[in-house]
Amino acid sequence: MAKILILANNDVGLYKFRKELLIELVEENEVYISLPYGDYIPQLEELGCIFINTSISRRGTNPVTDLKLLMKYRQIIKNVKPDVVLTYTIKPNVYGGVACRLAKIPYIANVTGLGTAVEKEGILQKITLNLYKSALKKASCVFMQNKENEDFFKEKRIIRDNSRLIPGSGVNLEEYSLLKYPSDKEINFLFIARVMKEKGIDQYLEAAKYIKKKYSQTVFHVLGFCEQEYTNKLERMEELGIIKYHGMQKNVRKFHAISHCTIHPSYYPEGMSNVLLEAAASGRPIITTDRNGCREIVDNKVSGYIIEQKSTEDLIKKIEEFLKLSIDMKMKMGIxxxxxxxxxxxxxxxxxxxxxxxxxxxxxKQAKKE
Incomplete structure (x- = not known):
């Protein structure tokens, strides 16, 4: 049996978006997963994965903490002796990649999105790109989730001929089956994301305020972890009856069932939006921004609408266009x-x-041994 080591930064993403791959891998291999402990670890262990508790400061930029992560990865690789390592997200890609290079272990990286550290020009971008260049140089394969990200990495000479374009994390079409479209006596819109500025929450809330006043039969739902700066704002808007905030939800299917449209006004540097993939798979029209990781999932005016980034006016315009459609047209968009x-x-x-x-x-590897 081959030994496969997976380096990731959280259990939720690994279980929700890579469960099917893990099921495939554990059939014929020993699969080790290195990541911080979380609620989904028992489920991952049930699949047959061997868990290694690894602390990661996902957003921190402390070089001492990051050096400790590199040393931890080196120790894990030494103990496990994997035949191949799979890495996901920035820190596992960077420090896992460097650790694999030093140990001369083959590794496959997945760039799930560039993140703000790479997208915003400045010293942090330069540091991150140099780290990526060092980490991915010897990767057997670097999976990129959208063409724009791949082109950017090629332009910066981080990857050359070792990249492969994949459609994000994809979507499980059985788990996210086509749902019956609800009646349009009341029109429900969904926002499913971390409640933070870059996910377009300001545009969504401003649009909700305007539309709700003009179209009383509309309901604007918000699902997701709320950043502290938005807590009071959401509470006020819920008290005024403009939105309904549901917090973090493990299962969003019941919300897709009542929804008529998912709105994702994000301008966060994503690889490929899982929120949009799951909504579209459920047969729901989507309204999203004209940026990589979002625009690829919708055919404009066919399965939804593409809007300008950071534009509340354009979002309002497209919501109104959607509201004017007959229920049959809305349903057709979803299909x-x-x-x-x-x-x-x-x-x-x-x-x-x-x-x-x-x-x-x-x-x-086997050929080299022989």
Missing amino acids: EGRKKVEKEFNRSIIIHAYIEEINEVLIS
């Missing part, structure tokens, strides 16, 4: 979104790509 996801974003595409790359690494 078109489902068709697009089935064709382009089936999670099996990602699983196949990973199995292909892992097998190539293992075959190459």
Whole structure:
């Protein structure tokens, strides 16, 4: 049995978006997962993964803490002796990649999004890009989740001919099956994301305030962890009856069931939006921004609408356009979104790509031994 080590920064993403890959991998391999402890660790262990508790400061930039993470990865690699390492998100990609290079272990990285550290020009961007360049230089494969990110990394000479484009994390089409479209006596809009500025929450709340006053039959829902700076604002708007805040939700399917449209006005540097993939798979029209990681998932005016980034006016305009559609047209939009996801974003595409790359690494390793 081959040993596969996975380095990730949280249990939620690993379970929700990579569960199917893990199920495939544990059948014929020993699979180790290195990440901080969380609520989904028992489920990951039930799948057959061997858990290694690894503390990560996801947003911190303390070099001492990051050096400790690098040393921890080096120790884990020394103990596990993996045949191949899979890494996800910035810190596991960077420090895991460096640790693998030093240990001469094959590794496959997945750039799940550039993050603000890379997107905003400045000293932090330069440092992060240099770290990426060092970490990904010897990677067997670097999975990129959208073409714009891939082009940017090639332009900066972080990757050359070792990259492969995949459609994000894809979506499980059985788990997110096509839902019956609800009646339009009341129109429900969903915002599903961390409640933070870069996810477009300000535009959503401002649009909700305007639309609610003009169209009383509309309901604006907010789902997700709330950053402290927005707590009071959400409470006030809920008291005024403008929104309904539901907090963090483990299962969003019941909300998709009552929803008519998912609004994702994000301008955060994402790889490919899982929120939009799941909404489209459920047969719900989507309204989202004209930026990489979002625009790829919607065909404008066919399965939803594309809006200008940071533009409340454009968001309001598109919501009004949507509201004027007949229920049959709204339903048709949702079905078109489902068709697009089935064709382009089936999670099996990602699983196949990973199995292909892992097998190539293992075959190459075996050939060297012989």
